[in-house]
Amino acid sequence: MTEPGKKTEEMQQGIQQQAGKLLSQVAGYVGLRTIDIGLRFGLLDEIARRPEGITTEALATKKGLDPFYAHVWCRSAYASELLELGENQTYRLAPFVDKLLLDQGFPGYIGGISSIMMEPEIFDQFAEKLHSGERTWWDQCSTSFIQMVSNTGRPFYTRLIPGGLSKVPLLPDRLAKGGRILELACGAGIGLVRLAQTYPQSTITGVDGDASSLEIAKEAIRQGGLDTRVSLVQSTLEEFSASDEFDVAIINISMHECRDLEKVTSNVRSALKPGGYFVISDIPFPASTEGCRTVPARVMSGIQFFEALIDDQLLPTQAYVDVLSKHDFRNIENFELTPLHVVIYGQK
Numbered sequence: 001m002t003e004p005g006k007k008t009e010e011m012q013q014g015i016q017q018q019a020g021k022l023l024s025q026v027a028g029y030v031g032l033r034t035i036d037i038g039l040r041f042g043l044l045d046e047i048a049r050r051p052e053g054i055t056t057e058a059l060a061t062k063k064g065l066d067p068f069y070a071h072v073w074c075r076s077a078y079a080s081e082l083l084e085l086g087e088n089q090t091y092r093l094a095p096f097v098d099k100l101l102l103d104q105g106f107p108g109y110i111g112g113i114s115s116i117m118m119e120p121e122i123f124d125q126f127a128e129k130l131h132s133g134e135r136t137w138w139d140q141c142s143t144s145f146i147q148m149v150s151n152t153g154r155p156f157y158t159r160l161i162p163g164g165l166s167k168v169p170l171l172p173d174r175l176a177k178g179g180r181i182l183e184l185a186c187g188a189g190i191g192l193v194r195l196a197q198t199y200p201q202s203t204i205t206g207v208d209g210d211a212s213s214l215e216i217a218k219e220a221i222r223q224g225g226l227d228t229r230v231s232l233v234q235s236t237l238e239e240f241s242a243s244d245e246f247d248v249a250i251i252n253i254s255m256h257e258c259r260d261l262e263k264v265t266s267n268v269r270s271a272l273k274p275g276g277y278f279v280i281s282d283i284p285f286p287a288s289t290e291g292c293r294t295v296p297a298r299v300m301s302g303i304q305f306f307e308a309l310i311d312d313q314l315l316p317t318q319a320y321v322d323v324l325s326k327h328d329f330r331n332i333e334n335f336e337l338t339p340l341h342v343v344i345y346g347q348k
């Protein structure tokens with residue numbers, strides 16, 4: 001029999017452990033808000049320009065901030081390991097924070113996902129609609145939210161084009177020589193521009209169901225001087241139809257949003273030339289609830305709040321493998337580019 005004193009001690013230890021876990025959530029929230037202020041007000045940018053370190057007073061003067069507030073932010077940024085403390089109470093960026101949070105072209109850029117978690121379209125709207133279960137869609141999201149999603153999708157494209165695509169056998173050659181590329185759910189057009197720039201002999205068709213996203217894409221294509229090689233179609237993926245036209249169909253962080261995964265897969269198969277590839281680049285949600293307690297899966301669980309609002313959920317890798325296999329794609333393979341990024345492909 002356990003002695004009563006020992007039982008109380010065990011309980012106290014258990015409470016302390018659980019309190020520690022819960023408080024780490026509060027600490028994570030403090031870190032996220034600190035990152036957000038640092039990005040929004042250019043504080044991290046300014047500190048990045050001073051590798052020798054900067055005092056809070058100098059930061060306040062440079063950015064026109066209240067010196068006391070600047071001090072409070074810097075201390076929190078140090079506590080959250082965004083900043084290091086140097087000599088004479090100067091602060092500088094912690095290692096790789098410049099790449100991870102500030103460099104949009106860096107393959108591991110996570111500034112976009114940090115900022116988007118703060119947007120009302122995610123947690124606030126979910127809380128508002130928790131009782132009603134009312135859903136929303138992209139055409140009801142603000143332009144700034146669409147831009148932020150696009151910025152979150154950017155590192156996925158950076159990793160995919162050309163790095164990820166180069167792992168698909170024979171595809172790089174086919175695109176280098178000049179092929180026809182279909183980008184499904186092209187959104188604000190970052191992928192279209194990158195594809196057109198990376199494969200200058202190829203032509204690209206972008207399809208999306210949301211008119212305002214296509215407007216942003218149109219402008220990006222115009223600014224890139226790519227109008228002659230990139231065209232846009234407004235259509236749902238379920239309704240898009242083409243026959244034996246494309247060498248490759250690509251979809252970035254959107255396949256999980258299909259209203260009808262089977263129909264879209266079947267449409268893509270028809271649209272591809274024989275031997276053409278379907279490349280799905282997405283966020284791989286754990287196959288079981290028990291798999292959700294890793295840091296990447298906790299971030300993905302946050303994304304699921306928005307996905308619920310638009311009436312879908314992120315899916316596990318196997319769901320894509322299964323649907324490709326069911327629709328007679330062959331040579332189906334998948335590989336992870338990061339714990340938050342998987343590529344699945346198959347050939348017609």
Ligand SMILES: C[S@@+](CC[C@H](N)C(=O)[O-])C[C@H]1O[C@@H](n2cnc3c(N)ncnc32)[C@H](O)[C@@H]1O
Nearest residue numbers: 138150153185186187208209210236237254257
């Ligand atoms: C998460 S965003 C990604 C956009 C882009 N691929 C990127 O990575 O930046 C999802 C996009 O898919 C589009 N979309 C979602 N479901 C769709 C459907 N069933 N038919 C057409 N477009 C759809 C949305 O309009 C939105 O532009």
